[in-house]
Amino acid sequence: MNISVVICVYTERRWNDIHAAVASVRAQRHQPHEIICVVDHNPVLHARLKRSLPDVTVVANAQQRGLSGGKNTGVSVARxxxxxxxxxxxxxxxxxxxxxxxxxxxxxVAGVGGRTLALWPGSPSAAELRRRAGRGLLEGEHVEAGRRPGWFPAEFDWTVGCTYRGMRPGPIRNLMGGNASFRKEAFEVAGGFAGGIGRSHHKRPLGCEETEFCIRLRQRRPDWELVYEDAAVIWHRVPPERARFSYFRQRCYAEGLSKALVTRSVGTRDGLASERAHALRTLPRGAAAGLGAALRGDAAGLGRAGAIAVGLAWTAWGYAVGTAGALRPRRAREAGR
Known part of the structure; x- marks a missing residue:
């Protein structure tokens, strides 16, 4: 099976991280067919990476700025x-x-996603991770690293791009975009990732471009499956500013806005099916576990229970605001008829 690996990049501030990511792909036991770095409208970074990574296909994002355009460009180049x-x-x-x-x-099977673990603040540096990756020393470290804030609930690890409590191996509605794979044919069936949903130049940390794509793919090919495989492990860096409660709250609100855009594209039933199950089953159990931990003397358990309540409320608020924003133009058009 020939697998092309696409890494979307945009800033020199992640120079060492980019090279660590590439080193980890080079060290794969199942060797990649090719490694593609897509540079998002940054000519200086594009030129630097072409010089420093001669064995990597380095291309400029040929579509609109943002992650969706970068991924679509990578797919178009992949062989x-x-x-x-x-x-x-x-x-x-x-x-x-x-x-x-x-x-x-x-x-x-049309797509497979993996398990994303957090590199919390205090984790090894990018240079150290690059060294470990190049020597194959990441194997067996299937645990998160660094210092997780005591108040941070595992049920909301999606806010920092990681696998969250409640995910189980097997068929799944959608894959998480930073640790995912698809048959090339899937893009011929469903088209590319939609612009205006995922992260771009917008100041809010929007997401969900992979959610919308996965739902759209399965609507067009309901006989295909998407699979979550927890043995496909990556570690994702969480910078200090994303380990703060202010970011957590902002990310939850932005997720609600993004989900409103997704449901506008693929419908409410498919767009919110997994979210309903998570909110009705996993989050109450998580809140109860946090309260139980607090009663046993773990003060941070109360913080986790509170964060779950706040996260759910702010996500719902973002969804309500996003839905109302979508309805206003429609009502204006109808009133003008």
């Missing part, structure tokens, strides 16, 4: 049977691609 995506501030375990590849023996 593999499968296209895998890795975040530019993440490193992959040596069996990452092998864990993806084994599922593609089943012709009904």
């Amino acid at each position: 593999g049977d499968v296209v895998a995506f890795l975040d530019d501030d993440a490193v992959a375990a040596p069996d990452w691609l092998a864990a993806f590849a084994k599922h593609y023996d089943d012709p009904d």
Whole structure:
């Protein structure tokens, strides 16, 4: 199985992280067909990476600024049977691609996503991760690293781009974009990632471009499956500013806004199916566990329970605001008829 790996990059501030990500892909036991770095409208970074990574295909984002345009550009360049995506501030375990590849023996599998663990503040530097990746020393470290804030609930690890409590291996509605792979054919069936949903130059940390794509793909090919494989492990860096409660709250609100855009595209039933299950089952259990921990003397448990309540409320508020914003232009058009 030929797998092209696409890494979307945009800033020189992640120079060391980018090279650590590339080193981890080079060290894969299932060797990639090619590594593609897509540079998002940054000519200086593009020129520097072409010089420093001569064995990597470095291309400029040919579409609109942002992650969706970068991914679409990478797909258009890729020559593999499968296209895998890795975040530019993440490193992959040596069996990452092998864990993806084994599922593609089943012709009904259109995409496979993996387990993303957090590199919290205090984790090894990018240079150290690059050294470990190049020597294959990441294997077996299937645990998060650094210092997770005591108040931060695992049920909301998606706010920092990581696998969250409640995800289970097997068929899944959508994959997480920074640790995902798709058959090249999937993009011929569903088209590319939609602009205006994922992260771009917008100041808010919007997301969900991969959610909308996965739902749209399965609406067009309901016989295809998307699979979550927890053996396909990567580690994703969480900078200090994203480990703060202010970012947590902002990210939850932005997720609600993004979900409103997703449901406008693919419908409410498919767009919110997983979110309803998470809110009705996983989050109450998490809040109860936090309260129980507090009663047993873990003061941070109360913080986790409170963060779950705040996170759910702010996500719902963002969704309500996004839905109302979508309805206003429609009502204005109808009133003008």
